[in-house]
Amino acid sequence: MSVEVRFGLKMKIRSLERLANILPYLTLSFYIVGCIFCVYIDRMSYLVNGSIIAVPAIIACAVFILIKKRDPDLSEKAAVFRYSLLLSPVFFLLYSTLAVLVLLVTDIDFELGLFPALILYTTIFVQILSWRLRPVTVLLETMLTLAITIYSYTLRPALYFGTTDILSHSYMATVTYLSGHVIPPDVGTYTYFPLYHIFVAQSSQMLGMDIQTALFVTTGLIFASTVLFLYYLVNSIFRNEQIALLAVLAYAMNADVIFYGTYMVTRIMAYVGFLILLYLLYTMTGPKADAEHAIVRPAARKIPAVIMAVFILLTHQISMPMIIILIGLLFVLGWAIQERKHVDPVFLMVPISLFACYWTFVAYSFVRELLPRTELSLYQEVVFTDVVYNGWNFLVSQIDGLFVVFFALIGAIYLIWKQQPKYSAVFGLLGLLAVLLNVPNILTVIFQFAAILRIDRFAILFLPILAVVMGVGIYLLTRYLSAVRQSSRWIGVVLIALILLYGIGSLGLVRDEPSYKRYSFDQDEVAGFDRVLTTVPSGSPLYSDYYTLRFFGRKKINESESLNLPYYSARMMPEDLRISEKTGYIVLLNHQFMHGGLLLGPDELLDEAEIDPDKSLKPYRPTEENVLNMTGRLSTEDKVYSNAAVEVYHFLH
Numbered sequence: 041m042s043v044e045v046r047f048g049l050k051m052k053i054r055s056l057e058r059l060a061n062i063l064p065y066l067t068l069s070f071y072i073v074g075c076i077f078c079v080y081i082d083r084m085s086y087l088v089n090g091s092i093i094a095v096p097a098i099i100a101c102a103v104f105i106l107i108k109k110r111d112p113d114l115s116e117k118a119a120v121f122r123y124s125l126l127l128s129p130v131f132f133l134l135y136s137t138l139a140v141l142v143l144l145v146t147d148i149d150f151e152l153g154l155f156p157a158l159i160l161y162t163t164i165f166v167q168i169l170s171w172r173l174r175p176v177t178v179l180l181e182t183m184l185t186l187a188i189t190i191y192s193y194t195l196r197p198a199l200y201f202g203t204t205d206i207l208s209h210s211y212m213a214t215v216t217y218l219s220g221h222v223i224p225p226d227v228g229t230y231t232y233f234p235l236y237h238i239f240v241a242q243s244s245q246m247l248g249m250d251i252q253t254a255l256f257v258t259t260g261l262i263f264a265s266t267v268l269f270l271y272y273l274v275n276s277i278f279r280n281e282q283i284a285l286l287a288v289l290a291y292a293m294n295a296d297v298i299f300y301g302t303y304m305v306t307r308i309m310a311y312v313g314f315l316i317l318l319y320l321l322y323t324m325t326g327p328k329a330d331a332e333h334a335i336v337r338p339a340a341r342k343i344p345a346v347i348m349a350v351f352i353l354l355t356h357q358i359s360m361p362m363i364i365i366l367i368g369l370l371f372v373l374g375w376a377i378q379e380r381k382h383v384d385p386v387f388l389m390v391p392i393s394l395f396a397c398y399w400t401f402v403a404y405s406f407v408r409e410l411l412p413r414t415e416l417s418l419y420q421e422v423v424f425t426d427v428v429y430n431g432w433n434f435l436v437s438q439i440d441g442l443f444v445v446f447f448a449l450i451g452a453i454y455l456i457w458k459q460q461p462k463y464s465a466v467f468g469l470l471g472l473l474a475v476l477l478n479v480p481n482i483l484t485v486i487f488q489f490a491a492i493l494r495i496d497r498f499a500i501l502f503l504p505i506l507a508v509v510m511g512v513g514i515y516l517l518t519r520y521l522s523a524v525r526q527s528s529r530w531i532g533v534v535l536i537a538l539i540l541l542y543g544i545g546s547l548g549l550v551r552d553e554p555s556y557k558r559y560s561f562d563q564d565e566v567a568g569f570d571r572v573l574t575t576v577p578s579g580s581p582l583y584s585d586y587y588t589l590r591f592f593g594r595k596k597i598n599e600s601e602s603l604n605l606p607y608y609s610a611r612m613m614p615e616d617l618r619i620s621e622k623t624g625y626i627v628l629l630n631h632q633f634m635h636g637g638l639l640l641g642p643d644e645l646l647d648e649a650e651i652d653p654d655k656s657l658k659p660y661r662p663t664e665e666n667v668l669n670m671t672g673r674l675s676t677e678d679k680v681y682s683n684a685a686v687e688v689y690h691f692l693h
Contacts, residue, residue, distance in 0.1 A: 052459050053377055060457030060468075064101030067449075071098065074482070085430045086485065092435050093480060096442045100449035103517065107454060112519040114460050117282055120518060120532050123172035127163065132181050135160055136188060143192045148560065151549055154192060158543040160185040161293050165539045166532075168285045169518060175281045179271055179288065186292045187264040189547070190301040194256040197560035202303035204590040206255070209237065209305050211594055213251050217241035218603045226597045232402055235354045236306045259304035266312055267292055269319040270504050274511065276323055277464060287511025290447065293539075295440050295546040296478060297503055310359035311500050313352040314366075318504065320345040321367070322382045342387065349391040353398055360395045362498050367391070373466040382463065425485050434480075436552055439545025441479050443538065444510065448475050451512030471509030474502035555636030556659040558587050565629060568686025572627060573606050575681070576688075581624030582608040585638035586657055588627050612643045615658060617673040623692050626674065631685040633670070637661040 071094045078087035121127075139156030146153040164181050167173070194200045201207050212230055215223050215237075222234040230237065244254035267288045275284035291297055300308045324341040353360050371383040429437050448471055455468030476483060477499035489495050514535075521531045544550055561569070569591060576582065578600065582592055589610050596607040613619070613626065632638060641657040660666055674689055681688040 053462075053465070056377070056456050056459065056465050056469075060453050063453050063456075064105060067094075067097055067101050081424070083424065085427045086424075088431050089427060089429075089434045089480065090482075092438065093441070093445060096446040097449055100446045100513075101453070103446075103520070104450050104453045104457075107450070107516050107520045108457060110520060110523055111458075112516060112523070114278060114283065114458065114464075114512070114515075115280060116519075117173075118169060118515055118518040118522060119171045119173075120522065120528050120535065121166050121170040122528075123170045127167050127170060129174075129177050129181070132160070132163060135163060136181075136184055139188055143188070143196065148196045154189065154547045154549060157185060157189045157192065158540065158547055158549070160188070161289065161543050162536060162539055164289055166536070168282060168289065169532075169535070173282065173285075175271075175285060178285050179268060182267050182285075182288055182292050183264045186267065186298075186301065187260055189298055190260045190263065191256070193298075193302040193559070194260060195253075198563040198566045199252065199561040200256070200302065200559060201561070201587070201590070202299070202305075202559055204587060205305045206303065207590050208593060209240075210251050210255060213237040213240035213244070213255065215597065215599075215603070215605065217244055217251060218605070219599055224597050224599070227595055229357060230306070232398075233306065233354055233357055235351060236309050236356070239309075255304075259309070260301065262312060263301040263304055263308070266315050269315050270507060273315075273319045273322055273504070274508055277461065277467070278512075279461075280515075283511050283515050285511075286514045287507045290510035290514065291504065291507035293543055293546050294444070294503065294507065295548070296500075297507075298546065300500065300503075306356040307359055307497060307500065310352045310356035310363075311503075313348050313355065314359070314363050314501055315504055317345060317348040317352070317363070318367075320348065321384075321387070324382075324384070324387075345387065346390055349394055353391070353394050358497060360391060362501060364388075364391055364395060365498075366501050369470065370466060373469055374463065377459075377462060377465055379463045379466075422486060425490060427485065433552065436550055438480065439550065440542055441545070443542040443545065444506070445475060445479055447510040447513035447517070448506055449509075449513070450516055451509035451514075454516055455509065455512060467505055467508050470502065470505045474499075474506035474509065477502050478506055554659065556632075556639060556661070558632070558636075561587075561591070562685060564631070564683050564685035568627070568681065568683055568688065571681050571686075572625070572688060576606070576608070576625055578606045578608065580608055581621045582610050582627060583613045583619055583621075583624060584610070584627040585613060585629060585632075585640055585660075587639065588629060592627070612657075613638075613640050614642055615640050615660060617669060619691070624690075625680075626689040626691065628670075628674065628687045628689065629685060630682075630687050633660070634662050634667075 071090070074090055074094075075087055078084065078090065135156070139160055142156045143153055160181070164178060164185065167178055167181075208228075212223050212227055213236075215227060216234070217240075223231055223237065225231045240251060240255045240258070243249075243258045244251050247254050247257070249257065270291055271284050271288045274287045275281060278284065300311070304312075320341055324345065349360075352363060367383055367388060371385060371388060374382060427434070452468045452471030452475070455464045455471065459465045477495060483489050483495060518531070518535060521534065522528075569588075572582075572592070579596070584592070589612055592608050592610045594605065594607045594610075597605070599605070600607050609624075619626075629638065637659040639657040640660045674687075675691075678689040678691050679687060680690045
């Protein structure tokens with residue numbers, strides 16, 4: 041079968057080809073304009089950080105020009121490494137067992153604890169580019185490695201909380217578990233979007249685990265399985281197992297993917313549903329056609345697609361409209377290139393109708409909460425935010441981002457230019473948007489986009505598309521190096537070095553974060569929290585730092601007493617440590633304070649802190665002045681409990 045028949049090649053769309061040809065020069069022009077703009081608004085930090093991101097983008101454009109001259113075909117195999125017993129599944133199991141043992145014996149704060157996982161990812165990469173490729177084996181190994189990586193974050197500490205939403209969702213799942221019904225409206229709008237909490241509660245019941253453990257065990261496995269749907273989705277389009285596996289590997293190694301795997305709250309569960317829905321939409325096209333060659337879409341695929349749309353709708357509030365927008369983009373771009381429709385416009389009306397009806401007639405109270413974000417006054421003046429990292433710190437924190445830009449731009453621009461198969465140009469165009477949404481740029485520093493519209497929530501949905509263009513980029517670079525050099529050993533060294541650097545950045549092996557920023561509580565802190573829950577009377581004012589406050593942010597409901605659910609008037613401890621209440625409790629994480637600092641501030645900043653605590657709250661560091669202030673404000677006579685990490689004070693003015 042010829043390549044043209046196999047891929048359904050048609051005449052190129054010349055406008056897209058011309059766009060791809062000028063994109064390298066547009067990229068350089070945008071960078072120059074950006075430099076001038078940064079100088080004009082006097083934001084040198086933007087200029088420095090933007091230049092760091094621009095370097096791999098410009099290099100990728102130059103590499104695309106070189107690759108274009110060779111015009112590699114996307115149907116051929118790129119083999120670099122010879123197969124050996126060290127790449128066999130048996131040895132991989134030994135490697136993975138060793139990785140698990142290393143994770144078990146190392147501390148959660150040990151930076152090199154995930155180095156064995158990096159070795160596993162590199163081994164998978166070598167297998168993909170070896171002469172003896174076993175797709176099923178590679179898929180299973182990728183799932184296993186991703187699961188090990190996820191569990192290394194979630195199951196090793198006493199209580200992992202990510203960016204703190206896990207704490208509130210665990211509480212809502214607990215309410216669901218104890219009450220036997222969905223959470224009451226007192227707790228929040230998730231009354232109308234209850235599937236996630238029902239699932240976690242049911243998992244806890246069936247597995248005999250506590251809510252927190254059941255959440256991490258089940259969601260980790262579910263998230264690891266997304267690589268299967270991504271593989272079949274990519275392979276159904278490119279008909280190239282190697283490109284599909286490279287896309288899966290790039291996806292599994294992505295820092296955001298790994299983080300969302302550990303932080304699988306409602307919007308991430310909805311994302312999993314979206315990826316499955318996307319796979320169903322692209323495989324709905326049956327192999328049969330009628331006499332007029334019309335595409336037949338089996339009802340067997342439509343039914344689970346509708347079920348998945350309902351699942352997404354009942355899992356997370358905002359995900360469905362964003363998913364509708366993305367699927368609409370896929371339809372419009374597919375229609376524009378005059379390629380067969382992978383997205384049926386008739387089926388597209390199903391999620392739109394479900395969304396409109398449910399939000400209008402059932403979840404209308406949640407719609408009212410969104411109205412403040414639509415006020416025009418918020419968008420009248422563009423506000424630029426301050427950068428968290430600058431210069432060298434930004435470079436260290438974005439090592440993986442540099443490789444994302446490099447590989448993704450090569451793949452995206454080439455897909456737009458090559459159009460093989462023709463529909464791949466859609467992924468090339470959306471791949472450019474995926475890079476903009478997932479890598480620091482001008483959009484991420486504009487307050488309206490970052491804080492009000494929350495484009496990071498939309499960026500999650502583009503992770504599969506980003507993985508596709510990255511996989512194509514790695515494949516093209518391999519093909520190009522194989523064509524210009526005769527030494528496979530040299531090519532192998534270069535490719536392995538690139539993957540190792542990408543993995544070092546994505547796994548955070550060299551990332552230097554502020555000592556006050558936290559993702560988990562240790563055993564002593566959890567023991568102290570349990571003591572508060574059992575001894576401090578419900579309804580008491582409770583003051584603490586931001587992270588502790590999120591743990592105790594438990595609202596009173598009508599069934600609180602009957603379900604034995606303690607609740608508190610949780611408040612932020614101010615920076616000056618002056619508390620206006622006449623009575624209440626202070627929960628001080630003394631060990632964290634002395635070894636890193638606490639996030640403190642007025643209660644008014646709490647809503648902003650939920651968006652990004654680093655940008656709204658100030659770290660209270662253990663300086664000599666702050667230590668004296670802390671010890672002076674807190675009296676040992678008021679101390680009612682203490683251990684190695686937590687002190688609890690009961691004050692009476």
